[in-house]
Amino acid sequence: MQSKYRGRLFTVVLLSGILGLAGCGKKEQPKGPQMGPPEVGVIEVKTERVALTTELPGRTSPYLIAEVRPQVSGIIKKRVFTEGSDVKAGQVLYQIDPATYQAAYASAKASEARAEANLVPARLREERFRDLVKINAVAKQDYDNAYAALKQAEADVASAKAAVETAKINLAYTRVTAPISGRVGRSTVTDGALVTANQPTALATIQQLSSVYVDVTQSSSDMLKMNRSIASGLLKRDAAGQARVKLLLEDGTPYPVAGTLKFSDVTVDQSTGSITLRAVFPNPKQMLLPGMFVRAVLEEGVNEAAILVPQRGVTRNAAGQPTVMVVGADGTAQPRPIQVARTVGENWLVSGGLNPGDKVILEGLQKARPGTPVKAVPFQAQPQSAPGAAQGPPQAGAPGAAAPGAKPGAAAAPAAAQPQKK
Template identity: 55%
Template sequence: MANTRFILLRILTLLVFFVFLGLGGCDRGPSRHGGPPPSPRAVSVVTVKPQKIELSTELPGRTAAFRIAEIRPQVSGLIKRRLFTEGTDVKAGQLLYEIDPAEFEAALENARAALLKAEANLPAIQLRAKRLKELLAVKAASKQDYDDAVSALKQAKAEIEYWKAQVKTAKINLGYTRITAPISGHIGPSNVTEGAIVTAYQPTPLATIQQLDPIYVDVPRSTTELLRLRRRLENRNLSHSVTSQAKVKLILEDGTIYPHEGTLQFSDVSVDPTTGSVILRMIFPNPEKVLLPKMFVRAVIKEGVREAAIFVPQQAVARTPKGEPYVLVVGAGERVEMRMLKLDRAMGDKWLVDSGLSPGDRVIVEGLQFVRPGMPVKATPFHENKEAMGARGGHGAGQNTRPGGGA
């Protein structure tokens, strides 16, 4: 009887074991035979819409005086008077210094006296030459005497012209004793005082005048940027491109906008071999004297208008291991596709796209870390005013270096 119970117990145990084994096999069956597919991932997308924008470039530069005049003496002498206040504005023609004129006045008087002496001798020499000519006609004078008289007459006339030139030179030198401002502008400190001895055309200027209204702004621009702009013009990506006389805005060192617009004057034709750049020169009105020479500024130069510009949020752009930018888009059949991009520049929190996208493309902005090319997705519009958490998630996706790397 005990053996029978033991056998029945063993049979019951085996039955229970096989029942559980069958249930476990039923649970694993659908997985092995391709059960229901997983639900599509939810992603947020932006739809590409071309828009018209004005492109500009912000470049650093420095101001330069419109005109600079270094005041130097043109005659040697002693400074008798200084007739301006340092650090003020002066007008063109205003008297700045006076060199002691006594020596130059005396030289002028000597030249005038010598001229009068030469002019006084001329009539007698003319009469002698005339008489000898008459006597020569009647054979009463020798040909040699007449030739000598003619030569003396020419020498007397030449001497008169010489002393006229000396008088003129003396007047010029006397005028140089009054040193005037060649241009209107702001005059700096004087390097000499009354009683100083100066020499003609000395290397050290007496003072310097700078015209500050208007004022120049010199901006270096790389040849790479110039070539890029030229390519855009050739490809007709830009309309209404800049030329000379284009308007330019200015940003001061403290970040404020300069209230007056400037004008692009010209672009240098020589490339600086040390920096690989050329100089763009602009001119700005400066009535309040806000801009001073050698001041650091930033010029905003208008490049032109792009009629159909395409932008994508920066957080939607990832890069391959080689650094090539790409985005993931929702393509046909609501499946993920990869698009390689060619970017122009960053503008705010977006990239300006040169090529790789077309109007109507749906670019994935959020959920990049959970998808890869070929996966089905469920697309919903992306709202740029989402919470900061969503923005951080998108930024993290932007750091991904391969498609679907976060999956």
């Protein structure tokens, strides 16, 4: 009995000694360094002078355009211009057969001569009867008849002169001339073709391209906003009150010469709710051709105290309202709703909610929690990617590619090595 008790006591003492030795062998682990507040990149809000622009689609049209049509009928004897060339106002383009009009002019001249010949005796008869009626040598009725014959002869002369002038004009119309200076297009008729006066089909079209119009459309709501901003003084125009316009060509290259906005239409298109604006551009090198699609960059005005915030710093809250994170005076991150008017490049134009001097967080938003302390440092823009760098996200299965559903920035685990075949 005593031996069994002594055995148990020995076992307890042995275990206690082992545990004591194990406890003595453990060293106290040093505590890790205390983590400070997260570092965030911020920009300080300030006001600046910003020229506000609107980019609108448009089409070019010629400054002047004239369709050439014959004013008399006849056969085209000759086309006397080169298609696609520049012509001057008054330059002959077509020659219509003038034979019949020359004959009509000669006939009119002959009728004029006959009328003038008949006028001479009528005038002499009226003069004689005027003297005789004074002495009662002839009846008063005879003088009245002579006076009426004179007036009729004078009217015949005037009518003949008008007929001569008409024949002369028609003869001149056989030489179809350019009504304006410009570039003439293709001819729709050839030599020997029959043309008629005022026919619906034009013989050719002349367009003046030294300047061109650009017609663009803008929604009526945007026009109202712009007018309100100008009336309130938020936007300012130049001294002349004319808005400058720049062009982007079809391939995206800028047109080197600026234009001016001439007028806006006075009627809103009921089907689209937009109005037409017309700008004029100098075209000295005739780079702009009628019908080209362009994008007009319209200078609406200048905001002298604009607040711009990069789009990367603006998020939407649950209600869909634009929100930014700012660093408060106590050094904590604070969400702040803002009002935005429009985009300006890669920035939002802020119309309310921010004041000069506010610090907006742009980098480290995922580390900033509302009400928690943060360490604000000036935001440094990331340099552009080097030329030749791979574009787009890493492909699935590529080294460093994140697995679907992984946290942002987490790299995929390296693939297990495939066993080699024996």
